[in-house]
Amino acid sequence: MATSAQSLRSYRIPTNYVIALVPAAVALNIVGSYINDALKLPTFLDMIGTAVVAITIGPWWGALAGALTNTVNGFISSPISLPFAVVNVIGALVWGYGVRWGLAKSLPLYFLLACLVALACTLMAVPIYVFLFGGATGHFSDMMTAAFVGMGQNLITSVFSANIIVSLADKIIASFVALAI
Secondary structure, three states, X not given: OHHHHHHHOOOOOOHHHHHXXXXXXXXXXXXXXXXHHHHOOOXXXXXXXXXXXXXXXXXXXXXXXXXXHHHHHHHHOOHHHOOOHHHHHHHHHHHHHHHHOOOOOXXXXXXXXXXXHHHHHHHHHHHHHHHHHOOOOOOOHHHHHHHHHHOOOOHHHHHHHHHHHHHHHHHHXXXXXXXXX
């Protein structure tokens, strides 16, 4: 009976892991975002630390790292990143639960998980882009959005099309860098 009671007990993450890993992940996300902005890359690079935390110590700790990233980035860099905290949180939840549900058992499954994270983040980001910022935030993907609008797509479809392309590349990179870490 003692064995089954122990197996029902939830696994507790040591506090020192959280204290060490969450701030390091936030710093990694902010540095990635800064490098991305400085080099004007067609990615975001602001969720690598979020992926590391979500995969290693849990989806909700990853969500905390993601929310803190956008909050800190909103104060030190640009307030545009504040509403996108929910995107970082969604990414953490999909990564964290995806790994726990077996989507990291092989590289093809892990690649699928990265694609699912990209889709979830895009579905969360598009309404923010369209309704809060009119479809543009000054990111590289705005040029793709403008091109899609110029080809006759409506704004929501254009923002989705541009964002899913950028997000797929970004989340695949973030997923595999997090795996390497």
